[in-house]
Amino acid sequence: MLRYIARRALQIIPTILGISIISFSLLYIFPGDPAEFIVEARYGVEPTQEMVEKIRIEMGLDKPFVVQYFNWLSKAVRGDFGISWTEDKTVMEVILERLPISAELFFATFAISIAFALILGIISAVHKDKAVDHICRIYSLLGISIPSFWLGLILIWIFSVQLHLLPAFGCCELKHLILPVLTWSFSFMAIKTRFVRASLLEELSQGYVITARAKGLPEKLIIFRYALRNALIPIITYFSLSISHLIVGSIMVEVVFSWPGLGSLLVESVFKRDFPVVQALVFLSGVLLITMNLVVDLLYAVIDPRIRYGD
Amino acid sequence: MIEMFKVIEIFRGIEIPKNNLCHIGLSVVLFIILLGSFAPLIAKDPYETNMAKRLEPPSSEHFFGADQLGRDLFSRVIYGARTSLIVAITISAFSMGIGCLIGAVSGYFGGIIDDVIGRIIDVFLSIPEIVVNIALVGVFCTIYGSSTWNVILAVVFTNWVSYARITRGIVLSLKEREFIFCSKAIGAKSSWILFKHIIPNALGPIVVLATLNVGNVILTIASLGFLGLGIQPPTPEWGQLLNSGKNYIATAPWITFFPGLFIALSVFGFNLLGEGLRDILERRRIYE
Numbered sequence A: 001m002l003r004y005i006a007r008r009a010l011q012i013i014p015t016i017l018g019i020s021i022i023s024f025s026l027l028y029i030f031p032g033d034p035a036e037f038i039v040e041a042r043y044g045v046e047p048t049q050e051m052v053e054k055i056r057i058e059m060g061l062d063k064p065f066v067v068q069y070f071n072w073l074s075k076a077v078r079g080d081f082g083i084s085w086t087e088d089k090t091v092m093e094v095i096l097e098r099l100p101i102s103a104e105l106f107f108a109t110f111a112i113s114i115a116f117a118l119i120l121g122i123i124s125a126v127h128k129d130k131a132v133d134h135i136c137r138i139y140s141l142l143g144i145s146i147p148s149f150w151l152g153l154i155l156i157w158i159f160s161v162q163l164h165l166l167p168a169f170g171c172c173e174l175k176h177l178i179l180p181v182l183t184w185s186f187s188f189m190a191i192k193t194r195f196v197r198a199s200l201l202e203e204l205s206q207g208y209v210i211t212a213r214a215k216g217l218p219e220k221l222i223i224f225r226y227a228l229r230n231a232l233i234p235i236i237t238y239f240s241l242s243i244s245h246l247i248v249g250s251i252m253v254e255v256v257f258s259w260p261g262l263g264s265l266l267v268e269s270v271f272k273r274d275f276p277v278v279q280a281l282v283f284l285s286g287v288l289l290i291t292m293n294l295v296v297d298l299l300y301a302v303i304d305p306r307i308r309y310g311d
Numbered sequence B: 001m002i003e004m005f006k007v008i009e010i011f012r013g014i015e016i017p018k019n020n021l022c023h024i025g026l027s028v029v030l031f032i033i034l035l036g037s038f039a040p041l042i043a044k045d046p047y048e049t050n051m052a053k054r055l056e057p058p059s060s061e062h063f064f065g066a067d068q069l070g071r072d073l074f075s076r077v078i079y080g081a082r083t084s085l086i087v088a089i090t091i092s093a094f095s096m097g098i099g100c101l102i103g104a105v106s107g108y109f110g111g112i113i114d115d116v117i118g119r120i121i122d123v124f125l126s127i128p129e130i131v132v133n134i135a136l137v138g139v140f141c142t143i144y145g146s147s148t149w150n151v152i153l154a155v156v157f158t159n160w161v162s163y164a165r166i167t168r169g170i171v172l173s174l175k176e177r178e179f180i181f182c183s184k185a186i187g188a189k190s191s192w193i194l195f196k197h198i199i200p201n202a203l204g205p206i207v208v209l210a211t212l213n214v215g216n217v218i219l220t221i222a223s224l225g226f227l228g229l230g231i232q233p234p235t236p237e238w239g240q241l242l243n244s245g246k247n248y249i250a251t252a253p254w255i256t257f258f259p260g261l262f263i264a265l266s267v268f269g270f271n272l273l274g275e276g277l278r279d280i281l282e283r284r285r286i287y288e
Helices: A002-028 A034-043 A049-058 A065-076 A091-126 A131-145 A148-162 A174-204 A207-214 A219-245 A251-256 A262-272 A275-303 B002-012 B020-037 B073-109 B111-125 B129-144 B148-175 B178-185 B190-226 B238-248 B254-287
Strands: none
Touching: A002 A065, A002 A275, A002 B111, A002 B129, A034 A049, A091 A131, A091 A174, A091 A219, A091 A251, A091 A262, A091 A275, A131 A174, A131 B254, A148 A174, A148 A251, A148 B238, A148 B254, A174 A219, A174 A251, A207 A219, A219 A275, A251 A262, A251 B129, A251 B190, A262 A275, A262 B129, A275 B129, B020 B073, B020 B254, B073 B111, B073 B148, B073 B190, B073 B238, B073 B254, B111 B148, B129 B148, B129 B190, B148 B190, B178 B190, B190 B238, B190 B254, B238 B254
């Protein structure tokens, strides 16, 4: 088991290196002189030669690409992404400020989506090819087709403009949370509903279900005690994988509702050309995705002993 | 596309299963394509401003109302179909070309080449697409100024990988099959094997992927447009129409409503068609 963990953990290193190269290059291809830009953006004055020179040496911008890259990487793996170009804070401070706000939105959506995806998925699988199933399938296709920013605006129009029930934007109280969570869940749930349905159907077609049916066990028992338990293995792993959406899954929703989380931060930073922040967000979201992949793989091996191959 | 499948099916002597998903999807897609192609016949001038008609509600003269500059929203939405389709198909075509080539090379040659390309594919699969798209468009805008090519390049940068992955997988599995081995044994040339065996077998899954992909790309373009990073005004584009509409949501909700409806409709159409085609492919595999 330990060997399996070690092998899988080592495998992600080249991928993380690849992601770091892509995110670093984003900043390196910045046109013109970043040092000049920093002076202008941060102090709002016409850059003088010595200020530019000072910033350039301070940030190591005078070194060649490879040196800069390794400097950046060695700091980045320790969580230091340098200083924001437009604010007098470190990039990490800027990100950590926004993280809890994003997390609030994410976990609310996550909890609601899981509950409803499970219910809908099970109903859909049990009533395969009946009307309920068709409705669930059409919903799951609609969920991935309807743009969340449009759905968000429509909900704002209904609940804020017409009914005056909920605020259209703002942050952090429960009443602010309802519309964004509703919007995001609509698409978040869609793919998961499908996944639950497919996993349960897969289990229901197994031999042991036929045996159980032949024995005359009640259908409820077969579904909940037998099939669902086995189907839960891929479902749990799939759900935990979606934690990687935490950083950036909600960009469009956050922008529509002016929710000041990491998604909004990314878009703001692109417009302010605060590329160290953009770079850090690209890198972190990539690393989070890979790490979640790894965790899920290991989780899989823990839950299901058949998977500890190569041990 | 269904016709193409039919031809293949008839050729192989298998009855094509009835598939409603496919038909509905195809109708929606054809509808959007026809709207886009015949935009000049259906719609009026989408650039003509008329401040007297600013934010006018839908009427028999302006089916979808007028926008903040008094332009006819119906015309802008119809021309928007053109923009979205052209850009989305361009992106998918580039991605398909690059992705399939890389995937095929990787799968066919194997060895170190495959190891390296496989790693690169892994990296691209684990970067969050929309984040990189947004970041890249931002960088490109600073370098080249705003242009549609920024959007195309930025999306192709992340989009090729799904084609590469699927092509690599198909080529890898086909390479080991007996009929390829047999063709080699009877002295078939590589080009014969490639065009007679590998490409026809790979075509199905790639067509399914491409169909679903066009839908996704339309959504990505609209997202970028909504953020103000996509195709720039005055060229009408659905996401960008929504972006300008959101400021008038209280007074003129139709500016928001109609473009979004068309985004949803076309993405839904492509998804439905893709799903349907996939069903057909899977059933064919079961027949075999």
